[in-house]
Amino acid sequence: MIALVILLAVAGLLFTFSLGTTGYVIGGGCIVAAIALFVVDRRRRARLLADAPGDSTPIDRLALLRRPGWQRFLIGCGIFGASLSTLVAFVMMATAALPTTADAFFSALRTGDIARAKTYLHPDARASTTDAELAAFAKNSALAEYESASWNSRGVENSRGHLEGTLRTRSGKEVPMRVEFRKDGEWKIQALRTPRDEGSDDAAVEPGESDRVRLVKATTAMFVDAVMRRDFIDFHRRSSGLWQRQMTVAKLTETFKSFSETGANFNVLLDMQPTLDSASTSLTGAYVIEGTYPTKPSQFTYRYSYVYEGLDWKLIGVSANVH
Numbered sequence: 001m002i003a004l005v006i007l008l009a010v011a012g013l014l015f016t017f018s019l020g021t022t023g024y025v026i027g028g029g030c031i032v033a034a035i036a037l038f039v040v041d042r043r044r045r046a047r048l049l050a051d052a053p054g055d056s057t058p059i060d061r062l063a064l065l066r067r068p069g070w071q072r073f074l075i076g077c078g079i080f081g082a083s084l085s086t087l088v089a090f091v092m093m094a095t096a097a098l099p100t101t102a103d104a105f106f107s108a109l110r111t112g113d114i115a116r117a118k119t120y121l122h123p124d125a126r127a128s129t130t131d132a133e134l135a136a137f138a139k140n141s142a143l144a145e146y147e148s149a150s151w152n153s154r155g156v157e158n159s160r161g162h163l164e165g166t167l168r169t170r171s172g173k174e175v176p177m178r179v180e181f182r183k184d185g186e187w188k189i190q191a192l193r194t195p196r197d198e199g200s201d202d203a204a205v206e207p208g209e210s211d212r213v214r215l216v217k218a219t220t221a222m223f224v225d226a227v228m229r230r231d232f233i234d235f236h237r238r239s240s241g242l243w244q245r246q247m248t249v250a251k252l253t254e255t256f257k258s259f260s261e262t263g264a265n266f267n268v269l270l271d272m273q274p275t276l277d278s279a280s281t282s283l284t285g286a287y288v289i290e291g292t293y294p295t296k297p298s299q300f301t302y303r304y305s306y307v308y309e310g311l312d313w314k315l316i317g318v319s320a321n322v323h
Contacts, residue, residue, distance in 0.1 A: 009034040097187045098163050099151055102179050105189055106167065109138040110146040121310065122181075122188035124241030129310035137311050141194050145169035149177075159183040160190075180308075191308050206281065207306075207313060212289055215313055216274045219304045220293075223318060224266045226252075227259045240307050240314035259320070269293050269300060286316055298322045 009031055101120055108117035114131045121129065138144045151165035161181040166174045178193040207215060226235035232252040236244060259266070276291040286305040293300040305317035 006034075098154060098156075098161050098179070098181055099149065101181070101187050101189065102163055103149060106143055106146040106149065109134065109143050112138075112144070120189055122184055122190045122241075124182075124245070125188075125190055125310040127241030127244050128239065128314045133311055137192070141175055142169050142171075142173050143167065143175065145171055145173070161187060190310075192311055193308070206279075206287060211313070212276055212279055213274070215306060216276065216289055216291065216302070216304060219315055219318070220269050220274065220302070222315070223256075223320065224269055227256060227266055230260045232256070238315070240309045240316045242307060242309070243314075243316045256318075256320075259322075262322075264322070266300075268295065274302075287313065288317075295322070 105117055105120040108114075108120070112135075114134050117134060118126050118129070118131075147168050147170045149165060149167050151163045153162075153164035155162055159182055161183070163177075163179045163181075165177065167177050168174055175194070179189055180191040180193075181187045182190040222235050222238060226232045230253070232249050236247070236249045236252055239247075253260075272293050272295070274291050274293055276289060278291075279287070279289045282288050282305070286307055288303065288305045290301075290303045292302070299322070301321050301323070303317075303319040304315065306313040307316045308314075
């Protein structure tokens with residue numbers, strides 16, 4: 001019985017500090033139940049011991065206190081239920097900050113306060129997501145009418161966390177959403193996935209065929225623009241925040257200097273359909289697409305790497321050759 005009392009008390013404390021107002025009710029109920037069980041059990045033990053014969057041995061007294069089988073079975077069921085509740089309460093407490101951050105972010109989008117919404121993004125996602133992209137995201141996903149959220153899945157592992165569930169709008173529309181977090185002193189939003197993404201489990205969602213073609217064409221257009229103008233500032237700004245921290249504009253300019261100095265007209269790539277030879281997730285977690293463009297007499301080959309950041313796949317690496 002004492003194990004059941006302890007588990008109920010622990011679950012009550014965890015619920016109290018993880019569910020807000022609801023937690024005070026559920027947690028308080030668990031704590032009251034634990035206290036009541038403890039008092040009842042102590043009175044039972046005292047009564048049984050008082051009624052025991054004066055010449056009874058310690059073993060006799062233990063046998064006297066032993067509960068009937070049906071009571072032990074019910075207590076076992078209670079311990080299982082309390083253990084499960086304690087586990088749920090622990091998860092809720094560990095992830096309590098995630099729904100708060102998500103709600104503040106979506107509420108800011110609802111009011112059109114893009115500047116405030118971006119403060120809830122992780123620095124990498126913030127660096128690679130423009131105000132216009134956030135505004136379009138809010139409009140296209142109906143989040144300009146955000147009202148509340150219901151999360152049916154949540155989790156934290158080291159410095160990463162996630163929420164999965166449904167957002168509800170004032171008009172009654174439901175929008176499935178997965179929000180991914182990274183801890184940067186406090187929990188910040190690293191990525192948001194809407195129904196257009198296939199799959200929604202804990203593993204990284206890979207882009208579909210149409211998205212792969214879209215990504216390759218967009219990356220090639222960015223690369224060609226930077227090479228032809230010999231200016232990688234915009235290319236750098238539109239890449240992932242992670243890559244922005246690793247690769248400066250000057251380093252990008254130096255890396256692709258050979259392309260800029262050839263004098264070749266790479267604009268011809270913009271009117272061509274790329275061939276995608278392979279696409280897979282690397283050991284580092286980047287999504288890598290390799291292929292070619294049908295240029296003649298030399299062939300343009302590429303290897304583009306991406307990470308999902310903010311609202312879309314963002315570039316984290318480029319390798320290109322003409323041979």
